Amino acid sequence: MLLSLRRHQTQTRPDTYVTETLSFSCGGLPPNVHSWYNIKYMGGKSSFLHWMQNPALLSEPWRKLPENDQEILEFIKSYKPRNDRAGHLRILLHGPVGAGKSSFINSVESVVLGRISGQVMTAAASESCFTTKYKTFRIYKDENKTHCSFVFNDMMGLEPQKQGVPEEDLKLALRGHIAEGYKFIPGRPLMEEDPFYNKHPSLDNKIHVLVSVVSATTLNIINDEVVEKMREVRLEASRLEMPQLTIITHVDEACSEVKKDIKNIYKSTYLKNLVERFHQVLGIPLNCIFLVKNYSSEVETSSEMDVQILQPLKQMILFGEDFLKDQED
Template identity: 50%
Template sequence: MKENKLGRQKGALEYINNYKPQTEGQQLRILLRGPVGAGTSSFINSVQSVLKGRMCTLALADTTTHGCFTKQYTTYKIQKDNSETFYPFVFNDIMGLDHQRGVLVDDVKLAFTGHVKEGYVFNPESKLSEGNKFYNKSPTVNDKVHVLVCVVPADTLFSMSDETVQKIRDIRLEASRLGIPQVAIFTKIDRACPEIRRDIRNVYRSKVLLKRMRKFSAAVGIPMNCIFPVRNYSSEISLKEDADTLILSALSHIIGFGDDFLKKKYGC
């Protein structure tokens, strides 16, 4: 059983390390969004940590949920070890989907089509206008989003407001209209289920987690086979094999979906 797990982990890591879009210079843009406190920044840090084999902090993360920590549109690149090159995929982490002070759905739509420039500070009161210096009038394929990832805190799923769920669905519908593939990442799974807290290997046997995944799938329309449970690194000082496996599995699927979209939409 352990050999099978190690084999899957090695296979996912090899796929990620060897991934290269078929067009030279093309990069795969992954947009992360979710409710305030979902762990979007922590997921970026966890991915970098697993790929580098040590704890890393690329995106600043907040341990509280009092308002949104990420407010600026920022692109995160991960450098390959012992190399001056970067992985050909990048992450964008946007302001949380708080129903009162979160990012506007209209701004997320602009990000999809590459109209939001690096460094734009999201304003929950008004959307980015064409006259703003952070409005990109001539976006390239590299500026556009190629896969949308909804990061969902499994432990507080049932307390998520109807307005936040509707925001998630509205954004998903716009992504669907543009043909952008969408997946969901379930974070904080150990807080949602005592079985997983005891042993993360119980993740696919947990009825508690399965119930929450099904509820979310029914509410927003993301299929069950596009929802991936992970345990982000936040308090640990060393990597753990079982957590690595979940993160690598999720990332390899995200890259695969995004690459399919690039080839189909742009021939890249």
């Protein structure tokens, strides 16, 4: 593996090293990272050396993808909540700006319809948030405009300081207190006297599954304040006994081997290390963290792409159904 790097060995704490990478292959840092890199939460110096000594691909995938995507697709299309008080299963996507939350919703609908969908407006890579309102997205399951029995809520991304969605608004959304169409105001949480504050949320209004969405291309350099906000939201969801999952997107941009062949998604040593390190940062169980490449440049769907989107989606539905069962009492 060829690399050119310069290492700055200033150590402010025992677990903190700062490194500048000029060029690197998939076995280490993603090739598009060319800046100072703080690995405070990512395993320190030993992890850096570990990346250098390991091959880019494993001989066998460390997680198997389902062989029959049609079987999962039928399950997703036919799913209905068993709890009579819930007309649908509500999944909240949250995470840093530009992580691919809206693109994941489009990708899910593309898989279900069997054609590329663009229901949710998305923006190219940007430092500012494209989503500004709290909105529910229903997934069409056929061209007759019938819907699946699960919905997604997309919201403004997390940013440092008082930028992005207020952490308090995320907690209110979990409990169903934010009404449809509310426009988020960075640095100013929704107040109880606001007309968009739902004082008496039903089970349908509440979130049933919390999904963190993070980008593989920026996860190593994610801002500390954003990590802390995600941790606080996770703690609130845990207090509500709400199931939580994570999807790591843009995996093809982070690993050239996955860009060559999507089937390498769970063979990549770099992505495997990324999953393990994110598990250490937020405490999300390893079997609740999934790698995803959203539909972006493709003009047609394919089984190879569909299956790696369907796997986490099925898990969201199963976990959410378990949560709704617990609300029957």
